[in-house]
Amino acid sequence: KLIKEESIRRSLFNQVQELKGNIRVMCRVRPVFNSSEGAAANLTFPDVDKESKELEVLGKEEKSSLGNVTRKPHAFSFDRVFGPEARNQEVFEEISQLVQSALDGYNVCIFCYGQTGSGKTHTMSSADGMIPRATHQIYETATNLKEKGWTYVMEGSFVEVYNEEIHDLLGSAKDFREKKHEIRHDDQRKQTTVTGLSKVALDSPGAVESILKQADSNRSVAATQSNARSSRSHSVFILKLVGHNSTTGEMSEGTLNLVDLAGSERLKSSGAEGDRMKETQNINKSLSCLGDVIGALGQNKEGGHIPYRNSKLTYLLQYSLGGNSKTLMFVMASPLEVHLTETLTSLKFATKVHNTHIGTARRTKSQA
Numbered sequence: 001k002l003i004k005e006e007s008i009r010r011s012l013f014n015q016v017q018e019l020k021g022n023i024r025v026m027c028r029v030r031p032v033f034n035s036s037e038g039a040a041a042n043l044t045f046p047d048v049d050k051e052s053k054e055l056e057v058l059g060k061e062e063k064s065s066l067g068n069v070t071r072k073p074h075a076f077s078f079d080r081v082f083g084p085e086a087r088n089q090e091v092f093e094e095i096s097q098l099v100q101s102a103l104d105g106y107n108v109c110i111f112c113y114g115q116t117g118s119g120k121t122h123t124m125s126s127a128d129g130m131i132p133r134a135t136h137q138i139y140e141t142a143t144n145l146k147e148k149g150w151t152y153v154m155e156g157s158f159v160e161v162y163n164e165e166i167h168d169l170l171g172s173a174k175d176f177r178e179k180k181h182e183i184r185h186d187d188q189r190k191q192t193t194v195t196g197l198s199k200v201a202l203d204s205p206g207a208v209e210s211i212l213k214q215a216d217s218n219r220s221v222a223a224t225q226s227n228a229r230s231s232r233s234h235s236v237f238i239l240k241l242v243g244h245n246s247t248t249g250e251m252s253e254g255t256l257n258l259v260d261l262a263g264s265e266r267l268k269s270s271g272a273e274g275d276r277m278k279e280t281q282n283i284n285k286s287l288s289c290l291g292d293v294i295g296a297l298g299q300n301k302e303g304g305h306i307p308y309r310n311s312k313l314t315y316l317l318q319y320s321l322g323g324n325s326k327t328l329m330f331v332m333a334s335p336l337e338v339h340l341t342e343t344l345t346s347l348k349f350a351t352k353v354h355n356t357h358i359g360t361a362r363r364t365k366s367q368a
């Protein structure tokens, strides 16, 4: 009887979750490319063919008191787990509805979290990743919605948050290096703007490809200054969608944010000097601030303080994280034994996020 009650409670809980704007978490494990990368860790997925939600990871070897060598199993459960064989196409299918909801006036935020080399950029910002796939789908849907009287203005921006400063990935090389930008919030419309930022009209299916190229060219210039800059900065692709229906007079205003976070590997300030040390402290600070914001949202106190202002990233995403928005995090996992400790740390962080339930998503759609 208890088991039955528990299962009813669970299923009710799941339905409520559907309605709430809680944070969804999916895990993706990248493939091992070749043996020179080192040994594979022991990761298992119970339902390789089916839509798996579970992942088990065997920890580092430990000697028991009897002298046996054992590995402690760690079980994880997320909204979905993608194994090494999964393609970006399959990953996109899981998020396509969420992406679509930005056209309905929701603020949507999708993150990739994980250590450097775990597959964040491959998933998010590559030519085959979520950014071009999401943009193409939105363009196509908006075109189809014309029949129903909707016209959309679609604008893309692409920023890098590096050392607590915002850089315009779509600006000229000089602007990218030198121009200063500020974050401004419109608390009534629950919308955010960044001053002086380039905006590219997404008025043709190919527009997103030129955005990605421009961003890559700015990044490669920056790479000569600081080798690993792209793994030490966050990049945020911002797609603003303002719709108007000439038949019904409805308006809608939604934003899709696609975020490729800085590498989550623990960085130690000791030993690092000057610029490197500042960089390290800023990454640690902004990632832990993201965790704090999610934690504070989870406490669900009406009107409670959420520390968005503690980092540029969370301040930028203030209206796309939390009660009125839809959030999804991909936790990226490396399949290698050498990365095992970091992988477990990432999966534990993701579990905390997964257990966070926040308020109801609300869309900005109004009768004019």
Ligand code: ADP
Pocket (backbone or CB within 6 Å): 029, 030, 031, 084, 086, 114, 115, 116, 117, 118, 119, 120, 121, 122, 123, 231, 332
């Ligand atoms: P990160 O951005 O987390 O540092 P990358 O996305 O750059 O990691 O991934 C590291 C390397 O692995 C890149 O060469 C990338 O193309 C490749 N890679 C990552 N994930 C996959 C995957 N699922 N399938 C094929 N190649 C991948």
Ligand code: MG
Pocket (backbone or CB within 6 Å): 117, 120, 121, 122, 230, 231
């Ligand atoms: Mg990367």
